[in-house]
Amino acid sequence: MSRLILFNKPYGVLSQFTGGSAGSAHATLSDHIDLPGVYPAGRLDRDSEGLLVLTDDGRLQARIADPAFKMAKTYLVQVEGNPDEASLDRLRRGVMLKDGMTRPAEAEAIDDPALWPRDPPVRFRKSVPDSWLRLTIREGRNRQVRRMTAAVGLPTLRLVRWRIGEWALDGLEPGAWREIAVAR
Numbered sequence: 356m357s358r359l360i361l362f363n364k365p366y367g368v369l370s371q372f373t374g375g376s377a378g379s380a381h382a383t384l385s386d387h388i389d390l391p392g393v394y395p396a397g398r399l400d401r402d403s404e405g406l407l408v409l410t411d412d413g414r415l416q417a418r419i420a421d422p423a424f425k426m427a428k429t430y431l432v433q434v435e436g437n438p439d440e441a442s443l444d445r446l447r448r449g450v451m452l453k454d455g456m457t458r459p460a461e462a463e464a465i466d467d468p469a470l471w472p473r474d475p476p477v478r479f480r481k482s483v484p485d486s487w488l489r490l491t492i493r494e495g496r497n498r499q500v501r502r503m504t505a506a507v508g509l510p511t512l513r514l515v516r517w518r519i520g521e522w523a524l525d526g527l528e529p530g531a532w533r534e535i536a537v538a539r
Contacts (some may be wrong), residue, residue, distance in 0.1 A: 364399050433477060
């Protein structure tokens, strides 16, 4: 049996077991998970939250993280502004970024999701509205979701990965993890 760990990565935690640069005081996975032999399948930026999958199976790790396998990753994204159908349609068709065109995404405006409060909270500006999107992508470029929303005029304020393939955050509080049995 392969080990598969679903972890709800809190804001500010690095997606690695050892510290960042010398003198860095950032929290890492080792502050939350004490399991030898498991490694993250993909990454989440320090300022992103949500589902991080860890495994001890290199082939499974590649299947989850490698864009060639096109595993769906769903994000709940708080953006500055109100999305219109044109901006959502651009996300659905793919967006031109500096490193090329993205694959088409599934994109929809959603009601504010019932999420845990973020620490520190997202900045609030009375004069600028914010809203939420559900965005599903099938690739994983560096800071891709943030760059996509910015490209359509909707800068990301908060980013929570909710689902990777068949695995979701359901019931996992920030900093908590659970193990799922997976046949090799």
